[in-house]
Amino acid sequence: MADITLTVDGKKLTVPAGxxxxxxxxxxxxxxxxxxxxxxxxxxxxxxxxLVEIEKMPKLQTACTxxxxxxxxxxxxxxxxxxxxxxxLELLLANHPLDCPVCDAGGECExxxxxxxxxxxxxxxxxxxxxxxxxxxxxxxxxxxxxxxxCYRCIRVCGEGMDVWSLGIxxxxxSSIIAxxxxxxxxxxxxxxxxDICPVGALTSGAYRYKTRPWEMKHVxxxxxxxGDGCKTTLGVRRADTGMQIVRGDNxxxxxxxxxxxxxxxxxxxxxxxxxxxxxQPLVKREGKLVPTTxxxxxxxxxxxxxxxxxxxxxxxxxxxxxxxxSNEENYLLQKFARLVLGTNNIDHHRTADFPAFASALAGKQxxxxxxxxxFSAPAVLLIGNDPTEQHPLLAWQIRSDVRLHRAKLYVVNxxxxxxxxxxxxFAQIVSGSEGNFVQFLAGNDKAADSVVSPNLTREALTTLRxxxxxxxxxxxxxxxxxxxADVKALVDFGLAQGAKFICLGDYANSRGAADMGLxxxxxxxxxxxxxxxxxxxxxxxxxxxxxxxxLLQMMDAAKNGKLKALYVVGSNPIARNNIDPFALxxxxxxxxxxxxxxxxxxxxxxxxxxxxxxxSGTYTNxxxxxxxxxxxxxxxxxxxxxxxxxxxxxxxxxxxHKLVPFGGAGTRADMGQTRGAxxxxxxxxAVWLASHNLEPKMSPYDPTAMLDEIQRLVPxxxxxxxxxxxxxxxxSQLVQITGATGMGDPALIMPANDSLFTSGTLGKFSDxxxxxxxxxxxxxxxxxxxxxxxxxxxxx
Amino acid sequence: MKFSDQLEQRFATMVTHYPTKRSVLVPxxxxxxxxxxxxxxxxxxxxxQRVELSDLEVRNVISYYSMLRTRAVGKYNFQICTNVSCLLxxxxxxxxxxxxxxxxxxxQTTSDGLFYLEEVECIGACSWAPAMMMNYEFVENLTxxxxxxxxxxxxxxxxx
Numbered sequence: 001m002a003d004i005t006l007t008v009d010g011k012k013l014t015v016p017a018g019x020x021x022x023x024x025x026x027x028x029x030x031x032x033x034x035x036x037x038x039x040x041x042x043x044x045x046x047x048x049x050x051l052v053e054i055e056k057m058p059k060l061q062t063a064c065t066x067x068x069x070x071x072x073x074x075x076x077x078x079x080x081x082x083x084x085x086x087x088x089l090e091l092l093l094a095n096h097p098l099d100c101p102v103c104d105a106g107g108e109c110e111x112x113x114x115x116x117x118x119x120x121x122x123x124x125x126x127x128x129x130x131x132x133x134x135x136x137x138x139x140x141x142x143x144x145x146x147x148x149x150x151c152y153r154c155i156r157v158c159g160e161g162m163d164v165w166s167l168g169i170x171x172x173x174x175s176s177i178i179a180x181x182x183x184x185x186x187x188x189x190x191x192x193x194x195x196d197i198c199p200v201g202a203l204t205s206g207a208y209r210y211k212t213r214p215w216e217m218k219h220v221x222x223x224x225x226x227x228g229d230g231c232k233t234t235l236g237v238r239r240a241d242t243g244m245q246i247v248r249g250d251n252x253x254x255x256x257x258x259x260x261x262x263x264x265x266x267x268x269x270x271x272x273x274x275x276x277x278x279x280x281q282p283l284v285k286r287e288g289k290l291v292p293t294t295x296x297x298x299x300x301x302x303x304x305x306x307x308x309x310x311x312x313x314x315x316x317x318x319x320x321x322x323x324x325x326x327s328n329e330e331n332y333l334l335q336k337f338a339r340l341v342l343g344t345n346n347i348d349h350h351r352t353a354d355f356p357a358f359a360s361a362l363a364g365k366q367x368x369x370x371x372x373x374x375x376f377s378a379p380a381v382l383l384i385g386n387d388p389t390e391q392h393p394l395l396a397w398q399i400r401s402d403v404r405l406h407r408a409k410l411y412v413v414n415x416x417x418x419x420x421x422x423x424x425x426x427f428a429q430i431v432s433g434s435e436g437n438f439v440q441f442l443a444g445n446d447k448a449a450d451s452v453v454s455p456n457l458t459r460e461a462l463t464t465l466r467x468x469x470x471x472x473x474x475x476x477x478x479x480x481x482x483x484x485x486a487d488v489k490a491l492v493d494f495g496l497a498q499g500a501k502f503i504c505l506g507d508y509a510n511s512r513g514a515a516d517m518g519l520x521x522x523x524x525x526x527x528x529x530x531x532x533x534x535x536x537x538x539x540x541x542x543x544x545x546x547x548x549x550x551x552l553l554q555m556m557d558a559a560k561n562g563k564l565k566a567l568y569v570v571g572s573n574p575i576a577r578n579n580i581d582p583f584a585l586x587x588x589x590x591x592x593x594x595x596x597x598x599x600x601x602x603x604x605x606x607x608x609x610x611x612x613x614x615x616x617s618g619t620y621t622n623x624x625x626x627x628x629x630x631x632x633x634x635x636x637x638x639x640x641x642x643x644x645x646x647x648x649x650x651x652x653x654x655x656x657x658h659k660l661v662p663f664g665g666a667g668t669r670a671d672m673g674q675t676r677g678a679x680x681x682x683x684x685x686x687a688v689w690l691a692s693h694n695l696e697p698k699m700s701p702y703d704p705t706a707m708l709d710e711i712q713r714l715v716p717x718x719x720x721x722x723x724x725x726x727x728x729x730x731x732x733s734q735l736v737q738i739t740g741a742t743g744m745g746d747p748a749l750i751m752p753a754n755d756s757l758f759t760s761g762t763l764g765k766f767s768d769x770x771x772x773x774x775x776x777x778x779x780x781x782x783x784x785x786x787x788x789x790x791x792x793x794x795x796x797x
Numbered sequence: 798m799k800f801s802d803q804l805e806q807r808f809a810t811m812v813t814h815y816p817t818k819r820s821v822l823v824p825x826x827x828x829x830x831x832x833x834x835x836x837x838x839x840x841x842x843x844x845x846q847r848v849e850l851s852d853l854e855v856r857n858v859i860s861y862y863s864m865l866r867t868r869a870v871g872k873y874n875f876q877i878c879t880n881v882s883c884l885l886x887x888x889x890x891x892x893x894x895x896x897x898x899x900x901x902x903x904x905q906t907t908s909d910g911l912f913y914l915e916e917v918e919c920i921g922a923c924s925w926a927p928a929m930m931m932n933y934e935f936v937e938n939l940t941x942x943x944x945x946x947x948x949x950x951x952x953x954x955x956x957x
Binding site for chain 1: 851852854860
């Protein structure tokens with residue numbers, strides 16, 4: 001659109017036509033105060049705080065509803081404007097309780113800030129305050145009616161933003177009140193967006209209210225550890241007896257890929273970290289019982305058992321299972337540990353998506369994966385399978401926002417009418433389980449349509465859909481774990497032909513990272529097959545065992561047959577997730593690193609209590625391949641992080657940790673290379689790479705950034721801007737393969753987590769807040785239950 | 798829930814008059830209220846579904862308009878105007894007379910459920926002040942005697 005020139009406070013601004021005056025001012029660094037205005041939500045014009053003087057207009061105008069016009073002359077801070085704002089504040093404060101000393105929002109309240117700025121603290125009104133008691137609307141949402149200033153932001157973000165529409169306005173004029181959808185309580189997605197967006201303390205969080213004051217916490221922006229979307233959550237931490245306790249989660253800095261958004265898990269489900277059942281010290285099995293031990297004894301025992309197994313039965317008798325919640329550095333280290341220290345390729349993890357098939361189908365083509373940010377601005381989106389509203393709340397938000405703000409076309413193909421069909425331009429309800437056939441139909445196989453059509457979907461509609469998709473440019477194709485193997489390949493081929501970008505949906509916070517870092521028996525980091533010669537072989541002195549190892553289920557079978565002498569489980573719970581009979585592991589020496597006595601940990605021989613993602617640094621890769629840095633927020637006395645545990649075990653086994661983690665001034669195995677220069681042949685490649693990237697050699701073997709150095713140097717796609725990572729930004733990684741590996745991975749091993757909005761695997765099981773909400777929406781059934789029924793296990797571990 | 802045949806027919810025609818379904822909400826609420834005496838939970842749910850809104854949104858509209866109500870009032874709804882024109886011509890006395898005669902206060906229903914008394918803003922009958930509305934009918938140039946007569950008449954009518 002054409003540009004428009006206007007003058008604001010004597011400054012000449014040039015902005016595109018159609019810009020709101022308030023936005024034009026903001027862009028020029030001129031602050032116009034507001035309560036009811038909110039970017040990307042519909043306009044309200046209710047609070048009158050943004051009144052400005054515009055030349056030739058007789059009255060003050062609201063900057064939030066006025067569009068810029070050519071030659072407009074605006075004054076944002078004149079005496080008249082100041083007086084108007086001050087009066088507005090006086091009226092707002094007339095019935096405001098002024099209980100700021102005990103209000104949750106005290107110190108972070110927009111009304112306080114404005115009053116501070118415009119000085120309307122003295123009240124001319126003598127009327128009695130109209131008091132109402134606070135109301136609990138849900139386990140996590142409380143409403144203090146007298147504090148409300150009726151900006152209607154909560155109503156708009158709930159309706160327009162979340163498509164939940166559970167807040168409304170009742171009565172009118174001065175007696176208006178915000179009302180929940182079920183008379184006296186809310187029935188909604190419990191995202192808490194209304195609390196974040198409330199400019200005052202009218203809506204407060206059940207998980208945080210009256211616990212502390214904002215200035216008594218330290219605020220750390222880190223990556224949420226629940227689903228695979230990688231939202232940034234700001235954790236407020238405060239010192240407690242057991243370390244730094246997380247007391248609040250919210251979306252304070254709004255700098256993450258999630259923008260304004262945060263769901264219930266990122267906001268409230270941090271409380272697992274201080275759950276009373278959290279393990280504070282290592283446990284070892286003595287006479288059939290797990291009893292506390294010291295770290296030294298635990299490490300010694302583990303190293304001895306690994307050595308024993310290696311001596312008696314060789315490397316193939318040891319198995320390693322990695323995690324979807326540990327950092328990239330830990331995953332990379334774990335597979336390196338398995339391959340170099342233990343000498344086995346028996347390493348796997350709980351797979352939730354067919355990332356290998358995806359990487360293989362893309363075959364190293366650049367710019368073919370979409371980032372989470374891309375979804376917000378894509379002209380068209382095709383969603384096959386999955387239910388993002390439940391399983392990928394941020395993705396659902398991005399899609400909704402894209403449709404609402406950019407009028408993007410959304411094509412939904414799903415076996416059930418998932419909530420996103422409300423935004424869909426076209427919704428095809430296919431027969432359950434026929435996602436693969438649908439893709440084959442897209443790819444041109446007309447016969448495949450036979451099993452896709454249903455009473456809800458005719459053959460003609462399918463053909464129309466295919467034609468429409470073929471005409472979409474800038475399409476982002478998003479698919480769930482319903483598509484695997486050859487179907488992924490067919491879909492990628494279909495999309496690549498028209499320049500589409502893809503997102504493959506996996507279930508946990510770092511499942512993509514686990515896959516990228518090579519937690520596979522047949523693939524090294526970057527999906528490089530173990531059988532072909534790779535950069536890793538070169539760097540790691542050909543210590544990689546030459547045969548593919550056993551996958552998770554094969555390891556369990558081997559354990560059952562007594563062939564697996566030792567099993568090293570890092571942050572995973574295969575017994576619950578993969579329905580393994582606990583007795584299958586009775587013949588193996590089982591080492592578990594976890595926060596809790598999970599189903600797997602409780603049958604282990606040694607349990608090492610470890611830190612969670614909120615308590616360490618490292619990087620996570622979300623399901624769309626955006627890499628972000630974790631920042632340490634919480635602390636729990638007694639635990640260590642997985643990284644340290646792995647390094648210490650390797651050291652106890654007599655392995656040179658310099659070869660495992662490239663740390664220290666000497667780099668991996670030579671000097672820094674300065675004496676000979678980068679090109680002089682013998683120099684240490686890692687040190688040269690570090691020097692050329694202006695990075696410091698890491699001084700401790702427990703420093704995950706030392707591992708990140710190696711990851712960035714060796715794993716294709718991870719050679720991304722470290723500066724942006726360190727600055728807390730998300731950096732999109734490309735899925736580039738070393739060689740075009742095909743037929744790797746086994747689609748049958750993929751088990752989706754099927755978590756809902758209110759569940760999150762083991763983490764959810766130990767989050768009291770999440771459980772309270774979950775119970776509220778799933779009334780308990782009168783089940784017949786065993787005498788030893790443990791209500792804690794009800795959510796399936 | 799089904800409304801009377803007449804109302805069902807009315808809904809069917811009215812809904813075609815507007816470009817979006819929700820526009821028919823306010824007139825329908827009035828007609829439903831006339832038929833049922835008030836807007837019951839069941840009725841709110843029904844109309845919400847028909848015009849594709851949430852129950853909450855329908856309740857938002859009802860609470861906005863003072864003429865829409867969720868609780869049943871008396872059979873005869875006395876709305877006494879006490880705005881300036883009526884006030885100058887003795888509306889307050891009229892209102893007091895009603896209170897005394899009916900034995901109820903503002904916004905109350907008599908125990909027999911016959912009368913509901915309410916003080917309202919201008920009803921646009923200033924030329925014939927003081928005036929009131931009884932359900933949808935105007936009663937103008939009120940005097941204490943006229944009020945007594947009206948109430949007695951209605952009581953008698955109901956006894957028969």
